[in-house]
Amino acid sequence: MTSPLEQKKIRIAGPSVVTANRTWDGLVIYRTARGEWSATLSEAAIVRTSEEARALLAESVADDLGAVGAYIAPVEIKESGRIKPGNLREHIRFRGVTIELPVPA
């Protein structure tokens, strides 16, 4: 995973969100436009420029108590407006493992 520090140098190529894991239980979370965290991708703040991305990441990293390991992740915005993860890694974080768990959830 690219560290937040390195990501500061990265230009985003398309719509992106900031994601992290919740500190107390590790749950996958997304930064919202209200400056909070949500477990729902559809509530994530979408950034479209590198400047916006860096600002959202800086704000997210500052919340050290609420979240761990914040970073910028690509998303895809469908014509319907639905937000989808932009790569397989993020898809798995969002949807869960691609296999059947030994004990069904």
Place this chain on the structure above:
Amino acid sequence: MYAYDQLDRALINERVDEFRDQVKRRLSGELTEDEFKMLRLQNGVYLQLHAYMFRVAIPYGTLSSRQLRRLAHVARRYDRGYGHFTTRQNIQFNWIKLAELPDALADLAEVGIHAMQTSGNNTRNVTSDQWAGVAPGEVEDPRIWSELLRQYTTLHPEFSFLPRKFKFAITASAHDRAAIKIHDIGLRLHKNAEGETGFEVLVGGGLGRTPFIAKTIKSFVHGHDLLSYVEAILRVYNQYGRRDNIYKARMKILVHELGIEKFAQEVEEEWQQMRGNSLTLDDGIIEEIRSRFTYPAYEKLPHMPDELKKAAHDAHFERWRKNSVALHKVQGYAIVTLSLKPVGGPPGDATADQMDAIADLADKYSFGEIRVGHEQNLALPHVARRDLPALWKALDKLGLATPNVNLVSDIIACPGLDYCSLANARSIPIAQELTRRFANHDIASLIGRLHINISGCINACGHHHVGHIGILGVEKNGEEFYQITIGGRADENAELGNLIGPAVPYAEVADVVEDIVEAYLALRVRPDELFVETVKRLGVEPFRERVYATR
């Protein structure tokens, strides 16, 4: 089994209290993640894709039934009802909550289990042969020395902040089941011409980005000198190992860059200064550790009891017996491997219910003892041969009698991109598909011994470099691709596999493996020529031709 004393118990309990306080301070904001990260890692707590992952040590792969039941309890109470046995005699829980970790650690501490030495740049869990103490022909039980090393390295202040992680493995058998040649220090117990017990010491093995097979640094170190010699190695590594580049920080890189002769000379000079000091193990210390390992009161039993003769008429039982039952050092007993590789299942996973049931079977049939192997299977080490038919029936009901040990579907695989934050590609679905392709036992038996190892990234937790067939997941333009190597092995003749050609996409991996296996069946000169022997004889080319001719 090894019996912990008051000092061991106090150490583990103090560690739980310390971590409870650290977690409390993290959750209150008193500690930042930067401050806390190293503390959690030193207690086996990683952050993975979906949650925290908790890695628990099973030193030298020995568990009591009480301990296994407690692992089942942790899986059920704090996780999602299952655990994953790793390639280094640990178990991992994938869904643990940070806030509940101190309670989980406290529950484990009650039965003498901990998570020390499962992460961080220190000496890791000391691993050994899962058949230690029961394998015929063994020089002596290597767990005595494993335990000495465990006690010596645990929280050792000088070696808690090494340039990088550091792994030991020990074997005492001619056939190496502990993969000692892919460890920083590999130890092979043997006797010298005078009949004294000592070690061949190998150094600089390891996989990951830059794989190396360990080289012998000293052919015989007397048991009395084990700790001082090991400390000399660690001191040389601690002094000269690189801290400026994480990819060059492992001891294998130092050994490679200095050369084994120069490295050995540095170690020898260091050792001569310390030899004979307080690290010398006198017989009293060794005997004290030895005395804390208890062995079952074996009965005098026949090698071929009536129960076994009768069950031999059952083809299913015989298939399992021939595959999963090994000779024991005591007549009338057997070592039974429990395959955690069911067709279509994730390699190395066991549910809490299975763990409880195995613990019950261990009590009934194996003097309450279970072993964990680096191949991600379990073993019952002391089963009376008369009990084999009854045990088989019970295991079969639990889905733990798949007769595929050491066969093509006995796949070693890391958690891969389904769980791991380092992974580039998935491992488990590839393994599952391969187990379905090779589900036919007659075909698997015809193929014979064939180890497939899968890693989801170059860190090589699935030991792909030493798989007879190695599969490494990589990412290409956002897609999962897999590099295939053949000819690797992790035993006493350890070798790194060779790449057969360009990486193939996810959807083609199982087809490629089938092509390789078909090529082998056509190329072998006799039925008992193993896959690795055929590759050794012919090289990669015929396999490359077969795989890429139509791709």
